[in-house]
Amino acid sequence: MTGIRNHDKVKAALEKVWLHSRPEAFSRLATLEGFAEELRSGTAHPEHLAAAELAAHRLSGSLGMFGLDDASSCAAEIEAVLCHQSAPDITVMAGLVRRLRNLMEGTPPTAKIPHKHDL
Amino acid sequence: MQSRQRTLLVIDDDRDVREVAKASLELVGGFNVIAAESGHCGLAFARRARPDAIILDLMMPDLDGRATLAQLKQMPDTADIPVIMLTAKVQANRQELLGRGAAGILVKPFDPMHLSDQVCEILGWESSGDKRQQHDRNPES
DSSP states (O other): OHHHHHHHHHHHHHHHHHHHHHHHHHHHHHHHHHHHHHHHHTOOOHHHHHHHHHHHHHHHHHGGGGTOHHHHHHHHHHHHHHHHOSSOOHHHHHHHHHHHHHHHHHSOTTTTSOOGGGO | OOOOOOEEEEEOSOHHHHHHHHHHHHHTTOOEEEEESSHHHHHHHHHHHOOSEEEEESOOSSSOHHHHHHHHHHSTTTTTSOEEEEESOHHHHHHHHHHTTOSEEEESSOOTTTHHHHHHHHHTOOOHHHHHHHHHHOTTO
16 A cells, blocks of 8 residues: 555656656757757857757656656767767757657656556 | 664755655655755755765766765765765766765666665665565564
């Protein structure tokens, strides 16, 4: 019984946190989309690269807590591309950022939290 | 006899991580959790509250996790507090962080339902899951 009560409380807490952190997560996604667009147009600024790296790092570290595992992995891929490539591939970056948006918009938060009967 | 409630200090500049970790550790693990948003705040909280353990993010602006860990280990009143590092880049950092005095490593993103168990496993503490199993075996205890 205790496990079930805790499950409900944790899920409620996660949903509450996600509610106010969702806009910030999408703002970080917008940072990545902006940088991908700068790459495409050849106007990428080093400061914007640092901001994009930080945005990808934050998303990879936090989205998984809310059950958005695939989105978290995708953000980690973006972070790796930005960190390890002096000139990130435009097509790869654009594809990953598009995929990240689809994953963030398509997966319900806290989907990873098991059902009560699994506890 | 009721055991003393343990206190954990979570130091992370990401508000989401602080809030989810706090909810998870309190609700699942039954810990008392205090949270700090920077290395500097974390050092002050650690000296004042003397938590049983600290969960410390590696990548933070200003005073990062490595520098915070170094200061915690240098100060006599916090040197003995076990510190678990929280990082997304575990492969590259593991041995180095353990060498600097970290008690263990937690990987981001963590699973909120299992964070407490991971902390207990690293620190060799009995987890709430262990207690539940014990209670199921012997409900009178």
